[in-house]
Amino acid sequence: EIVLTQSPGTLSLSPGERATLSCRASQSVSSSYLAWYQQKPGQAPRLLMYGASSRATGIPDRFSGSGSGTDFTLTISRVEPEDFAVYYCQQYGSSPQTFGQGTKLEIK
Amino acid sequence: EVQLVESGGGLVQPGGSLRLSCAASGFTVSSNYMSWVRQAPGKGLEWVSVIYSGGSTYYADSVKGRFTISRDNSKNTLYLQMNSLRAEDTAVYYCARSERGYNYALVYWGQGTLVTVSS
Numbered sequence: 001e002i003v004l005t006q007s008p009g010t011l012s013l014s015p016g017e018r019a020t021l022s023c024r025a026s027q028s029v030s031s032s033y034l035a036w037y038q039q040k041p042g043q044a045p046r047l048l049m050y051g052a053s054s055r056a057t058g059i060p061d062r063f064s065g066s067g068s069g070t071d072f073t074l075t076i077s078r079v080e081p082e083d084f085a086v087y088y089c090q091q092y093g094s095s096p097q098t099f100g101q102g103t104k105l106e107i108k
Numbered sequence: 109e110v111q112l113v114e115s116g117g118g119l120v121q122p123g124g125s126l127r128l129s130c131a132a133s134g135f136t137v138s139s140n141y142m143s144w145v146r147q148a149p150g151k152g153l154e155w156v157s158v159i160y161s162g163g164s165t166y167y168a169d170s171v172k173g174r175f176t177i178s179r180d181n182s183k184n185t186l187y188l189q190m191n192s193l194r195a196e197d198t199a200v201y202y203c204a205r206s207e208r209g210y211n212y213a214l215v216y217w218g219q220g221t222l223v224t225v226s227s
Contacts, residue, residue, distance in 0.1 A: 001169070035213040037153070044202055044217035045145075045153060050210045088153050092212065095166045097143075097155040 002027055004089050004100035012108040019076040021103045023089035028069050033093030036065055036074045039102075040085045048087075049074065079105070110134040110216045112203050117221030124193050124225070130186040130203030130218055138181045141206035143214060144188050146199035146223075156201070157188065171197075193225045 003026040013019055023034075031052040037045040047056045049065040052072055062077045076083055084107050089100040116128040130142070144156040157167045157177040165177050176189040186203050200220040207215035 032211050035211075037214070039153075044219060045214070046217075047210065047213050047215050050213035054210075056210060056213075056215065086152075090153075090155070090214075092155075096168050097158065097166075099145075099153040099155060102152040 001096055002029060002091055002094050002098050004091060004098055006087075006089060006100035006103045008103060009101075010104045010106060012106050013079050014108045015081055016078050017108075019074075019079050019083070019105055021074040021076075021087055021105075023067075023072040023074070023100050025070040025072070025091060029072075029091045030093035031068050031072075033091060034065075034067070034072055035090045035092070037088045037090065038083075038085045039088065045088065076105075081107075110205065112205065112216055112218035114201065114203055114218040114221040117201065117223045119224045119226065120193055121227050122194060122225055125189070125191045126193065126223060128188040128190065128201055128203075128221060128223070130188075132184050132186065132205070135205070136181075137179050137184050137186055141212055142177075142179065142186045143204045143206065144177060144186075145202045145204055145214070145217075146197075147202070147220075148196070148199040151199075154199070158206075159186070190223070193223075195225050197223060198225045199223060 007022045034052040036049040039045040053065045111133045113131045143158040174192045202220045204214040205216040206212040
């Protein structure tokens with residue numbers, strides 16, 4: 001099983017700052033099957049990025065993804081108030097599919 | 109419009125069984141990859157199971173042998189049969205649909221149904 005480790009666990013930032021979220025895999029992950037999700041309290045997750053670096057429909061361009069192999073990054077260029085949430089990475093190229101434990105982006 | 113509506117959650121005793129349903133509209137369940145993902149209270153997301161359009165099924169090790177994913181084409185509904193339930197199975201269970209155009213990432217999600225395993 002591929003273990004995804006996200007860091008930091010909690011990221012405290014002010015609106016307008018840059019957010020960098022990391023997702024590290026225990027073994028190589030196909031970039032094609034690496035996704036990022038955003039989840040707000042009481043809501044289902046929402047797809048942000050797929051294929052490591054492609055934005056899903058309707059996702060603002062302040063969100064970007066990068067990485068390959070075992071190291072992946074989600075970047076929010078300038079955090080907006082609506083971006084404070086929990087972010088999860090997921091790999092689904094190898095079975096079993098796995099999620100990272102999440103990074104909580106909170107208001108500083 | 110794509111919609112996924114889960115039902116069937118509730119309180120069940122350890123060792124008991126429960127069947128979750130996910131009624132789909134706006135698309136055909138049997139033509140898509142469909143998954144179950146769960147989230148224990150205050151915890152992160154955990155992938156549970158997937159059924160591919162061809163019928164192949166896969167499970168997380170934590171539920172293998174106890175849970176069964178299936179679908180009813182006539183009802184356009186996805187199911188998760190959960191047996192031998194344990195306290196650690198307590199979670200909100202989401203059904204989700206993968207989208208081919210998104211490299212099969214989970215694009216559509218239901219609102220979730222809560223399963224509580226407790227005596």
